[in-house]
Amino acid sequence: MIKYVALFLLSAATLTFEINLTRILSVAQFYHFAFMVVSLALLGFGASGTFLTLFPRLQERDPACTLPWLGWGFALTAIASYALTLYVPFDSFRIAHDWRQGAVLALHYVALATPFFCSGAAVASLLAARPDRANRTYAANLTGSAAGCLLAVGAPSLVGGEGTVLLSAALSGLSALTLQSRAQRPTQHAPRATPSNRRLPASRTTFDFLRITQALLVLTLVIAALHSPPSLSIRLSPYKSLSYALLYPDAERIFQRWNGFSRVDVVRSGSIRSLPGRGFRCPGQPPPQLGLTVDGDDLSPISHVAPGFGPTAAAGAMDFTDCLLTALPYRLQPDARALVLEPRGGFDVLVALAEGAQAVTAVEANPLIVEAVQAQGEWAGDLYDDPRVAVIVEEGRSYARRTQDRYDVVVLSLTAPQRTVSSGAYSLAEDYRYTVEAFTDYLTRLDEDGLLVVSRWLQVPPSEGIRAFALAVEAVEQAGGDPRTSIVALRSYRQMLLLVRRGAFTHGELEMVRAFAPPRAFDLVYLPGIRPDEVNRYNVLPEPDYYRACVALLEAGDRDAWYRVYPFDVRPPNDDRPFFGHFFRWRQAPDVLAMAGHTWQPFGGAGYFVLLALLALALLVAGMLILLPLAARGSVPPVSGARVGRRGMRAPGAMLGYFGLLGLGYLCVEIPLLQRFILFLGHPAYAMATVLFALLLSSGLGSLLSRRVSLRLVLILLPVLVGAYAVGLPVLFDATLAAPLGSRLIIAVAALFPPGLLMGTPFPNGLALLERRVPALTSWAWGVNGAVSVVASILAALLALSFGFSAVLALGAACYLGAWAALLASRVIRSP
Numbered sequence: 001m002i003k004y005v006a007l008f009l010l011s012a013a014t015l016t017f018e019i020n021l022t023r024i025l026s027v028a029q030f031y032h033f034a035f036m037v038v039s040l041a042l043l044g045f046g047a048s049g050t051f052l053t054l055f056p057r058l059q060e061r062d063p064a065c066t067l068p069w070l071g072w073g074f075a076l077t078a079i080a081s082y083a084l085t086l087y088v089p090f091d092s093f094r095i096a097h098d099w100r101q102g103a104v105l106a107l108h109y110v111a112l113a114t115p116f117f118c119s120g121a122a123v124a125s126l127l128a129a130r131p132d133r134a135n136r137t138y139a140a141n142l143t144g145s146a147a148g149c150l151l152a153v154g155a156p157s158l159v160g161g162e163g164t165v166l167l168s169a170a171l172s173g174l175s176a177l178t179l180q181s182r183a184q185r186p187t188q189h190a191p192r193a194t195p196s197n198r199r200l201p202a203s204r205t206t207f208d209f210l211r212i213t214q215a216l217l218v219l220t221l222v223i224a225a226l227h228s229p230p231s232l233s234i235r236l237s238p239y240k241s242l243s244y245a246l247l248y249p250d251a252e253r254i255f256q257r258w259n260g261f262s263r264v265d266v267v268r269s270g271s272i273r274s275l276p277g278r279g280f281r282c283p284g285q286p287p288p289q290l291g292l293t294v295d296g297d298d299l300s301p302i303s304h305v306a307p308g309f310g311p312t313a314a315a316g317a318m319d320f321t322d323c324l325l326t327a328l329p330y331r332l333q334p335d336a337r338a339l340v341l342e343p344r345g346g347f348d349v350l351v352a353l354a355e356g357a358q359a360v361t362a363v364e365a366n367p368l369i370v371e372a373v374q375a376q377g378e379w380a381g382d383l384y385d386d387p388r389v390a391v392i393v394e395e396g397r398s399y400a401r402r403t404q405d406r407y408d409v410v411v412l413s414l415t416a417p418q419r420t421v422s423s424g425a426y427s428l429a430e431d432y433r434y435t436v437e438a439f440t441d442y443l444t445r446l447d448e449d450g451l452l453v454v455s456r457w458l459q460v461p462p463s464e465g466i467r468a469f470a471l472a473v474e475a476v477e478q479a480g481g482d483p484r485t486s487i488v489a490l491r492s493y494r495q496m497l498l499l500v501r502r503g504a505f506t507h508g509e510l511e512m513v514r515a516f517a518p519p520r521a522f523d524l525v526y527l528p529g530i531r532p533d534e535v536n537r538y539n540v541l542p543e544p545d546y547y548r549a550c551v552a553l554l555e556a557g558d559r560d561a562w563y564r565v566y567p568f569d570v571r572p573p574n575d576d577r578p579f580f581g582h583f584f585r586w587r588q589a590p591d592v593l594a595m596a597g598h599t600w601q602p603f604g605g606a607g608y609f610v611l612l613a614l615l616a617l618a619l620l621v622a623g624m625l626i627l628l629p630l631a632a633r634g635s636v637p638p639v640s641g642a643r644v645g646r647r648g649m650r651a652p653g654a655m656l657g658y659f660g661l662l663g664l665g666y667l668c669v670e671i672p673l674l675q676r677f678i679l680f681l682g683h684p685a686y687a688m689a690t691v692l693f694a695l696l697l698s699s700g701l702g703s704l705l706s707r708r709v710s711l712r713l714v715l716i717l718l719p720v721l722v723g724a725y726a727v728g729l730p731v732l733f734d735a736t737l738a739a740p741l742g743s744r745l746i747i748a749v750a751a752l753f754p755p756g757l758l759m760g761t762p763f764p765n766g767l768a769l770l771e772r773r774v775p776a777l778t779s780w781a782w783g784v785n786g787a788v789s790v791v792a793s794i795l796a797a798l799l800a801l802s803f804g805f806s807a808v809l810a811l812g813a814a815c816y817l818g819a820w821a822a823l824l825a826s827r828v829i830r831s832p
Helices: 002-028 034-054 056-060 063-087 099-129 131-184 200-226 241-245 319-323 325-332 347-354 367-374 396-402 436-444 464-478 507-516 545-555 559-565 586-595 607-633 652-681 684-704 711-736 741-759 762-773 775-803 805-826
Strands: 252-259 262-268 289-294 297-303 337-341 359-364 389-393 407-412 446-457 487-491 495-501 523-526
Touching: 002 034, 002 063, 002 099, 002 131, 002 262, 002 684, 034 056, 034 099, 034 607, 034 652, 034 775, 063 099, 063 131, 099 131, 099 775, 131 200, 131 252, 131 684, 131 762, 241 262, 241 289, 241 297, 252 367, 262 367, 289 367, 297 347, 319 325, 319 347, 325 347, 325 407, 325 446, 325 495, 325 507, 337 347, 337 396, 347 359, 347 407, 359 367, 367 389, 396 436, 436 446, 436 464, 446 464, 464 487, 464 495, 464 545, 487 507, 487 545, 523 545, 545 559, 607 775, 652 684, 652 711, 652 741, 652 762, 652 775, 652 805, 684 741, 711 741, 711 762, 711 805, 762 775, 775 805
Parallel strands: 337 359, 337 407, 359 389, 407 446
Antiparallel strands: 252 262, 262 289, 289 297, 446 495, 487 495, 487 523
């Protein structure tokens, strides 16, 4: 029993470290890279199975003796690999022209996989030692992993991301300590002293000394986690907003907090100035500002508000807002009731109040952001405590579904900084605020003549602005409106503003737009009845590309054909494929490759090629892990004389294929669910922790029950159930997205339990079949499962980016059908 407790603790430490890595990567780099972290974990697990297959004598050792060493191996390598990423940093912006960065990336990949190798070896050694109890071992591993998911969400709020690394190491050390007494305790009833055992007391002394030392080490790790040393502080990419802000000579960090899904920083500097969407002809300067960042990026201003700016202040009391694009909707909707989604530092809330809005509802999903703004108190005019402002801590999509209130203006705040379309480094990020379904939700919150306000950065050739325009067109059409009369677009020298009206713009409103633009040097992009001579007047482009693209999109007889010929992929994203920043087309590949080595953009052109490179690397590594045992042995281990079924086993290779297909199928279900539940739960960290918790816990229970369930029945039901989830999840989300977060967490766990329960049974049942026929294949099967899963995690992300989550779930269902076919081919089970 003590072995399973130790494995439970080690598995909890493993998942805590794994999920926390996504938080660390979010802060240090530009994306959470959840699929890559899963790949790292599975690489370590797969390598451990191959290692034990190559050295079978290691499997003969008592796991009670090896598990403590593996537990401490995980603890030390987790800290060491994290420290390596700090002191040998990877610079993604230089990888296109500096081969050393590729080597650093490979070094990080291998180093971060090492802790998972130790954890995987612990599981594999227990499976090999007692294959007849594979279901118990697998259950302890999965339930411990589920517990680690919960710890990974709660720990950062207490000890930060750096401290959570040390906490996971301490938990692994505790796992080793639980087995230490059993593994190394001298016999309590020692025989009488003889020449062979005279040194027994010294052994007891040494053993007690080791136990005390290890206990002190665990305690030291816990204390260090509570007071993370500066030497382990996360090193941000030098290209992130916070890194730039801290370069100012007078820069001072005045706020830093962690929670389960973010790190929020506030920086004070006299050099921070932000007036997004400002016109050319605006001499006014912004007030003093602080810079607020989330995960070290997306700097948002917290503006100083002079005394006297309160409910009794006259509209226009802050003159600098008059020259902003976002002032226009309040000229069209005086005394507006405004809904501002994700205002971050509150700039859009301030603009609304300064432009005369009578009431503002600010919906912010991150409570730390609200806390950071409120912490500035009178300096920021107590913005979020203003009686005209109602602050709702909730995800914007969920609030838009839940509330029955209607608004004159709904503002979708621009939280992302300007990024060139050629970079592609941000194309992996899921953004459920910019999908057709999201825009439809926002339109339903408008009064009959209300305005949806969307701002995006300008790119040449046009990309994100045109994609936002296409989103508005699709949403208006789905709402039964006419986009040709319901959309207005303007641009400054850096931003494009979309106003989407519920109903057609009136003649008077269009004249107000035409009168608003010239004094501020804003260019008209599109409005009903626009003439070609009205565009491209102030911020003059070589060609009026924005105007032409918008008009062509609206007038296209075959819109799909227009999307196909456009230089970038600007099709409107949907909830099944919510990658607003992904503009890559394969015909761009020659240009991307031609720029390699000649640009400072991250990854040399397109994030898509990063996935392809990782996939190629994963295929190479997986192939080596799978084939190394065969190369070392020269053949597959022979089948024993025992019989399974009536005809025995034809090909052990088919059984290895079975375990490979299980790994591919599990990840092709898990990865799209991780990404899909970001919409439902609001944050990637919540989604990852909840999905992994539910799937691992239910899979652990399925493993315990596996001996009582027909394997053939499970492999028939699984594809049907996974296919049903591909169709049914959008329906579930549509019906329950308005529920409070706590209710959605319960719904998510309940929804994920049935597939997880079934997905936990094929693996231990397969190991039981191997134990009866080819026991020598047990470790190899574990390695094959892990190695294929390394490929699957990256492949699933790549396919989701290209075809959507439903397509990946369909592939997962096909893999489980393939696993059934592999069993039939091996003659372990009979065809019906």
